[in-house]
Amino acid sequence: xxxxxxxxxxxxxxxxxxxxxxxxxxxxxxxxxxxxxxxxxxxxxxxxxxxxxxxxxxxxxxxxxxxxxxxxxxxxxxxxxxxxxxxxxxxxxxxxxxxxxxxxxxxxxxxxxxxxxxxxxxxxxxxxxxxxxxxxxxxxxxxxxxxxxxxxxxxxxxxxxxxxxxxxxxxxxxxxxxxxxxxxxxxxxxxxxxxxxxxxxxxxxxxxxxxxxxxxxxxxxxxxxxxxxxxxxxxxxxxxxxxxxxxxxxxxxxxxxxxxxxxxxxxxxxxxxxxxxxxxxxxxxxxxxxxxxxxxxxxxxxxxxxxxxxxxxxxxxxxxxxxxxxxxxxxxxxxxxxxxxxxxxxxxxxxxxxxxxxxxxxxxxxxxxxxxxxxxxxxxxxxxxxxxxxxxxxxxxxxxxxxxxxxxxxxxxxxxxxxxxxxxxxxxxxxxxxxxxxxxxxx
Numbered sequence: 001x002x003x004x005x006x007x008x009x010x011x012x013x014x015x016x017x018x019x020x021x022x023x024x025x026x027x028x029x030x031x032x033x034x035x036x037x038x039x040x041x042x043x044x045x046x047x048x049x050x051x052x053x054x055x056x057x058x059x060x061x062x063x064x065x066x067x068x069x070x071x072x073x074x075x076x077x078x079x080x081x082x083x084x085x086x087x088x089x090x091x092x093x094x095x096x097x098x099x100x101x102x103x104x105x106x107x108x109x110x111x112x113x114x115x116x117x118x119x120x121x122x123x124x125x126x127x128x129x130x131x132x133x134x135x136x137x138x139x140x141x142x143x144x145x146x147x148x149x150x151x152x153x154x155x156x157x158x159x160x161x162x163x164x165x166x167x168x169x170x171x172x173x174x175x176x177x178x179x180x181x182x183x184x185x186x187x188x189x190x191x192x193x194x195x196x197x198x199x200x201x202x203x204x205x206x207x208x209x210x211x212x213x214x215x216x217x218x219x220x221x222x223x224x225x226x227x228x229x230x231x232x233x234x235x236x237x238x239x240x241x242x243x244x245x246x247x248x249x250x251x252x253x254x255x256x257x258x259x260x261x262x263x264x265x266x267x268x269x270x271x272x273x274x275x276x277x278x279x280x281x282x283x284x285x286x287x288x289x290x291x292x293x294x295x296x297x298x299x300x301x302x303x304x305x306x307x308x309x310x311x312x313x314x315x316x317x318x319x320x321x322x323x324x325x326x327x328x329x330x331x332x333x334x335x336x337x338x339x340x341x342x343x344x345x346x347x348x349x350x351x352x353x354x355x356x357x358x359x360x361x362x363x364x365x366x367x368x369x370x371x372x373x374x375x376x377x378x379x380x381x382x383x384x385x386x387x388x389x390x391x392x393x394x395x396x397x398x399x400x401x402x403x404x405x406x407x408x409x410x411x412x413x414x415x416x417x418x419x420x421x422x423x424x425x426x427x428x429x430x431x432x433x434x435x436x437x438x439x440x441x442x443x
Contacts, residue, residue: 011357013298014305014316026191027211037066037190037213039204042073042177043138044185045122046113048095048106049197051146053186054139055104056201056223063220064213066190070135071173072125072166076183079291083406090404090419095146097426098198101229110148121145122166123158129169183295194299199422202227203306232428238274239435247276248427251400251410252346254326255284257304257315260350262409262421265311267343269424273431275413279343280396281330282408286322288397307421308354317357325353325361328384330393332366335383336375345373 012018030037041057043050061068081087099106107113125141128134144152158165180189188195188204195204205223208214248270252259263279270277286292292300301318308315321329329349336345348369352358359365370380400410403417411418416430 010301010318011316014301014318022192030191037064037208037211038069039066040069040071040176040180040189042071042173042182042185042187042189043142044073044075045125045141045145046115046118047075047185048091048146049186051106051142052095052098052102052104052198053188053201054142055102056198056226057135057139059220059222060205063215063223064208065215066208066213068135070138071176072122072129072138072169073173073177073185074170075185076174079293080183080296082285082290086401086404086406093404094418094423101426101429102198102226105143105147107146107148110150113145113148114150114153117150117153117156118145119166120158121153121156122169123162123164124156126165126169127158127162129172181295182299183293184299194303196303198226199230200303200306202230230425232425232432234269234272234428235435238272241435242273242275242431245273245275245431245434246414247278249278249280249399249412251396251405251408251412252279252281253284253408254281254321254329254346254349254353255286256408257301257308257350257354258421259409260347260354261304261308261311261313262411262424263343263347263350264313265421265424266409266411266427267347269428269431273435277343279346280399281333281346281393282397282400283330283393284322284326285407287326304354313355315354317355319353319357319359319365321349321353321360323361325359327389328366329360330389331384331386332370332375332380334386334389334392335379336373339375341373341375345369345375348372 039060041053043054057068057070060066075081077084096106098104121141121144125134125138128137131137140152141156143149144156177183177187177189180194182189182194184196186197188201190204190207193207195201201223205227209218214220248266250263250266252263267277269275305315319325329346333342333345336342349360352360352365352369358368360369366380366384367377370377400406400408400412403410403412405412405417405419407419409419409421411423411427413427413430416427418426
């Protein structure tokens with residue numbers, strides 16, 4: 001019952017009507033109170049995604065004339081970050097790739113960030129958080145840290161009276177962020193909506209453009225370059241050079257909307273490059289004893305709906321498969337794989353769960369999905385009696401974790417590992433680099 005009530009609530013939250021009403025109310029309130037258009041940015045010194053995002057903030061303020069409010073922040077841990085050590089290591093590798101594609105200097109003055117100066121830098125930054133020059137100081141501090149500039153970092157040493165001020169600053173920024181409804185760093189907030197890192201910056205730019213806030217020409221070169229970098233074209237024919245590549249592995253969760261969106265895209269990429277796609281489902285976090293806080297769940301669902309809309313997919317009618325729905329689907333997947341229809345089945349399950357509110361925990365719901373996939377119902381019924389999927393899911397999870405990733409969706413191609421459906425363009429860039437001498441890359 002609780003799961004069904006949650007699904008009904010999310011269905012209402014994700015409607016376009018609800019979004020448009022929310023935006024209209026925020027804009028009306030802003031006008032009535034005669035407040036400026038304000039964007040809040042929550043940046044964390046030792047978070048590389050905050051550094052990359054900070055690279056674009058001066059241009060954002062200049063081009064749109066918005067009031068920019070920067071906060072020295074720290075992401076919440078615990079249930080909000082189930083694998084903090086893996087996240088910290090992965091974030092550096094991922095940001096290094098992003099920085100290279102976006103043309104942002106990253107660890108170019110040192111092999112690693114000067115972590116020995118971290119606490120002193122934080123206290124120094126916290127000491128000037130009320131000053132007019134705080135924004136510039138924070139962005140310069142991020143630059144020194146993530147360019148590996150130990151000398152510049154050492155110049156930001158805190159005096160004795162500054163010690164401990166960063167804890168006060170974190171508490172202040174967390175109070176603001178919690179009131180607005182979030183938990184993470186490298187976050188932008190504008191009029192009720194959240195945008196993470198450079199990845200979601202184009203969504204904010206589009207919203208500001210819709211409000212006609214640009215002060216001069218419609219497109220700012222630096223701001224526009226983010227979306228341009230992420231815009232990739234698939235080859236018209238599989239490149240010859242791709243024939244020797246290993247299988248493209250995709251770690252997937254039936255309860256993850258990102259997994260559903262990513263699987264559709266990864267299947268397109270695998271087909272375009274002539275790769276063998278090996279989908280490896282795992283149990284959802286909540287079925288592995290982990291909790292997803294409400295604020296995190298809401299952001300994920302809203303963000304996934306936004307990502308889906310960009311891809312021409314309508315997410316909104318949800319039937320949460322947690323429990324029996326997931327177990328039955330994993331059992332049927334093992335059978336579908338034997339019929340070479342595993343990927344198609346999971347895509348159809350994703351559509352049922354996230355787009356059409358078909359309950360795969362019921363025979364009626366599962367029968368609709370398997371019929372669409374072309375699977376015979378008697379064999380499906382037999383497959384759902386098997387428990388062999390448990391070992392498969394556990395093995396997949398162990399394999400995913402061994403590559404330094406803890407969450408879904410994760411893409412793996414040899415040594416290339418990327419977490420998140422929004423890393424599809426980096427996968428394509430990686431394949432292009434490998435196949436740059438092959439046929440079929442250019443269109």
